Amino acid sequence: MNENKKTGNKFTKWFGRTSDTNLLLTITIVVFFLMYIGAIVFQGQGFLKPQTFFNILNANAALIITSVGLSIVMICGGIDISVGGVVALVSMSCAVYLDFHNGSILGAIGIALAIGLVFGMVQGFLVAYLDIQPFIVTLAGMFFARGMTTIVHTAPFNVENEAFVQLKDTRVIVPGFGSYNKLGNYVNAYVEIGVIVAVLVVITFFIILRWTKLGRSFYAVGGNAQSALMLGINVKRTRFLSHLICGVLAGIAGFVYFMHVGSGSASHASGMEMNAIASSIIGGTMLTGGVGNIIGTFFGVLSLSTIQNIVSSAGLDQAWWTGITIAAMLCIFLVVQSVVIANKKKMLTK
Amino acid sequence: MASTKTKKFTFNKQLLIPLAAIVALALFNLVVDPSFFKVTLGTNSAGNPVLSGYLITILDYGSELAILAIGMTLVTAASGGQDISVGATIAIAGSVILKVLCGNNSRPETLQAPIIVAFLVACVVAMLFGAFNGILVAYFKIQPMVATLILFTAGRSIAAWINNNELPIISEPSFGYFGGYIPGIPIPTPFFIALVCVIVIMLVLKFTTLGLYTQSVGINGSSSRLNGINPQFIKFLTFVILGLCVAVAGLIKVSRLSTINYSVIAKDIEMDAILAVALGGNALSGGKFNMTASILGAYVIQFLTTTLYKMNVNSEALSAYKAVVVIVLVVLSTPVVRKELSKLFAKKSSKQAVKEVA
Numbered sequence: 001m002n003e004n005k006k007t008g009n010k011f012t013k014w015f016g017r018t019s020d021t022n023l024l025l026t027i028t029i030v031v032f033f034l035m036y037i038g039a040i041v042f043q044g045q046g047f048l049k050p051q052t053f054f055n056i057l058n059a060n061a062a063l064i065i066t067s068v069g070l071s072i073v074m075i076c077g078g079i080d081i082s083v084g085g086v087v088a089l090v091s092m093s094c095a096v097y098l099d100f101h102n103g104s105i106l107g108a109i110g111i112a113l114a115i116g117l118v119f120g121m122v123q124g125f126l127v128a129y130l131d132i133q134p135f136i137v138t139l140a141g142m143f144f145a146r147g148m149t150t151i152v153h154t155a156p157f158n159v160e161n162e163a164f165v166q167l168k169d170t171r172v173i174v175p176g177f178g179s180y181n182k183l184g185n186y187v188n189a190y191v192e193i194g195v196i197v198a199v200l201v202v203i204t205f206f207i208i209l210r211w212t213k214l215g216r217s218f219y220a221v222g223g224n225a226q227s228a229l230m231l232g233i234n235v236k237r238t239r240f241l242s243h244l245i246c247g248v249l250a251g252i253a254g255f256v257y258f259m260h261v262g263s264g265s266a267s268h269a270s271g272m273e274m275n276a277i278a279s280s281i282i283g284g285t286m287l288t289g290g291v292g293n294i295i296g297t298f299f300g301v302l303s304l305s306t307i308q309n310i311v312s313s314a315g316l317d318q319a320w321w322t323g324i325t326i327a328a329m330l331c332i333f334l335v336v337q338s339v340v341i342a343n344k345k346k347m348l349t350k
Numbered sequence: 351m352a353s354t355k356t357k358k359f360t361f362n363k364q365l366l367i368p369l370a371a372i373v374a375l376a377l378f379n380l381v382v383d384p385s386f387f388k389v390t391l392g393t394n395s396a397g398n399p400v401l402s403g404y405l406i407t408i409l410d411y412g413s414e415l416a417i418l419a420i421g422m423t424l425v426t427a428a429s430g431g432q433d434i435s436v437g438a439t440i441a442i443a444g445s446v447i448l449k450v451l452c453g454n455n456s457r458p459e460t461l462q463a464p465i466i467v468a469f470l471v472a473c474v475v476a477m478l479f480g481a482f483n484g485i486l487v488a489y490f491k492i493q494p495m496v497a498t499l500i501l502f503t504a505g506r507s508i509a510a511w512i513n514n515n516e517l518p519i520i521s522e523p524s525f526g527y528f529g530g531y532i533p534g535i536p537i538p539t540p541f542f543i544a545l546v547c548v549i550v551i552m553l554v555l556k557f558t559t560l561g562l563y564t565q566s567v568g569i570n571g572s573s574s575r576l577n578g579i580n581p582q583f584i585k586f587l588t589f590v591i592l593g594l595c596v597a598v599a600g601l602i603k604v605s606r607l608s609t610i611n612y613s614v615i616a617k618d619i620e621m622d623a624i625l626a627v628a629l630g631g632n633a634l635s636g637g638k639f640n641m642t643a644s645i646l647g648a649y650v651i652q653f654l655t656t657t658l659y660k661m662n663v664n665s666e667a668l669s670a671y672k673a674v675v676v677i678v679l680v681v682l683s684t685p686v687v688r689k690e691l692s693k694l695f696a697k698k699s700s701k702q703a704v705k706e707v708a
Contacts, residue, residue: 130687132680132681139625143621150664274499281496326503334492
């Protein structure tokens with residue numbers, strides 16, 4: 001072991017010492033920048049405009065928020081596949097409330113948070129205190145949310161509530177970024193309100209996971225529940241809280257999604273849970289628990305959507321190419337992760 | 351001898367959950383509307399005698415699920431995870447069958463190849479995709495749900511790509527036999543196909559070491575390796591077997607419609623298949639399994655679905671009711687609740703005993 005340290009160069013030293021979390025995070029960020037640079041080189045000017053980047057954020061603010069929630073559950077060793085259904089239910093309920101009952105924006109936000117809270121609490125209770133497998137519980141949660149969405153209202157419709165439309169069209173200008181359009185006028189880059197919410201969520205939970213007792217206990221429980229219990233961590237309460245946070249974040253994401261699309265439909269956010277899981281994994285969270293990072297998740301979402309953008313701007317319009325490329329990317333990431341971790345274990349045991 | 355065997359059979363605790371669910375559902379239907387159990391013999395549009403009734407529907411449409419549950423149980427037991435790509439792989443298998451049968455013409459007058467050839471090709475393709483999942487899980491040590499997420503995202507796209515996004519329609523009536531009725535036999539064919547699959551797997555479990563090895567790998571992979579079992583190969587093998595089950599289910603699915611809809615075919619069936627395993631009382635974290643319970647679990651789910659349909663529940667809202675029933679069943683079967691319940695019963699019976707003594 002000592003000899004190896006002496007003879008090994010700087011990189012292997014760093015490689016051996018760094019934690020799994022940081023290692024996977026580094027891979028993700030490097031790959032994202034390589035991909036974006038590749039897109040600029042091969043696809044030309046479109047990706048050079050700041051607005052292209054901010055549009056990716058605009059379209060994926062809700063996905064970022066759900067992925068953060070999912071990462072926390074996954075770090076804690078669980079899984080939540082109900083988030084897509086919750087997002088659809090929230091947007092449909094808010095749409096019905098605003099349009100048919102002439103509700104206020106604040107009321108709609110309240111509904112969104114309440115739905116998220118209820119889902120998080122019930123699922124968390126079933127998983128943590130009744131010891132049912134999280135997959136089954138949240139699977140039922142997903143079925144329930146999707147079914148409820150059609151019970152609330154069946155046909156898709158656009159919301160025309162004035163206050164809401166105003167909120168939906170609010171653009172926040174990003175100072176310092178902008179580009180010249182075809183007429184030669186300088187146009188400022190903008191983001192929607194949802195992006196600001198998403199960034200706040202990412203920063204908040206990054207801090208919580210890194211520096212608070214609760215955050216560290218998520219890692220402890222996910223890494224090894226038995227040892228966590230012996231360290232005096234309330235494992236059941238921690239599991240419950242992870243699902244609760246995920247549920248509330250899904251509620252917030254539902255409202256952000258609703259602000260982006262401005263309509264209610266039963267088919268909204270279909271497959272979102274799988275995209276969120278994929279983003280978390282690409283961002284270096286492991287489903288076995290104990291390993292993960294919120295910043296990585298953020299870059300995971302960006303990588304996923306950049307790939308989608310590259311595919312659609314490369315003229316491969318046929319719908320199937322998106323699915324196949326995302327899957328191929330996921331495959332490569334997973335194999336790289338597994339090989340890197342296996343190699344590291346070998347190096348450490350040498 | 352026979353009596354002791356049946357006694358053992360009924361007192362198998364694991365079978366109790368799906369059987370109790372079936373009894374509960376049957377009682378519910380009996381109370382609400384006894385006509386649920388009516389089975390009538392009529393003739394279909396082709397003039398063949400067919401049995402119809404809700405019970406027949408359950409046997410008919412539960413078949414694909416039962417076939418998938420076989421493979422899913424093995425995968426769950428060996429790897430402690432589930433395959434969520436079965437729906438997408440069914441789309442691929444169906445697409446392959448249609449491609450082989452139709453060739454490049456999407457509305458063929460005559461079939462381009464015998465059905466059996468198309469089926470065998472689909473089997474090989476589905477087993478290859480199963481092997482892909484198996485390699486990721488067994489040799490790259492990726493969690494099953496994550497590894498199969500890859501095909502879950504890509505599967506339907508691949509299925510559309512195989513047939514160039516066209517929707518071939520087969521007019522040959524004999525192709526419809528697999529998902530409908532064989533002339534002269536009033537019982538739906540999928541039930542027979544499921545029956546054959548069940549018999550085959552029961553024989554395999556009885557006469558080979560597959561079941562034993564699968565369970566030992568699921569319970570403790572490293573100690574099975576020390577005992578001379580290759581855990582990686584066993585995991586790989588279960589995924590390949592699931593691939594075969596998927597191909598059979600795919601044949602039934604496309605035969606029902608004689609065509610395919612890539613985004614809708616076998617949608618959410620992976621969830622139902624996993625539920626079947628869970629309702630059968632098998633631990634989703636791997637280890638011991640009971641095949642009969644899983645297969646019963648599959649029919650419980652179809653029983654539930656049919657009951658809800660009969661009560662005029664909107665097909666899109668169906669999932670909400672299903673979710674509630676599933677949660678109730680699962681909550682009742684958790685050790686915590688069961689302990690409390692048995693305490694409650696114990697109190698009651700001890701009180702009764704006291705009364706009787708008095």
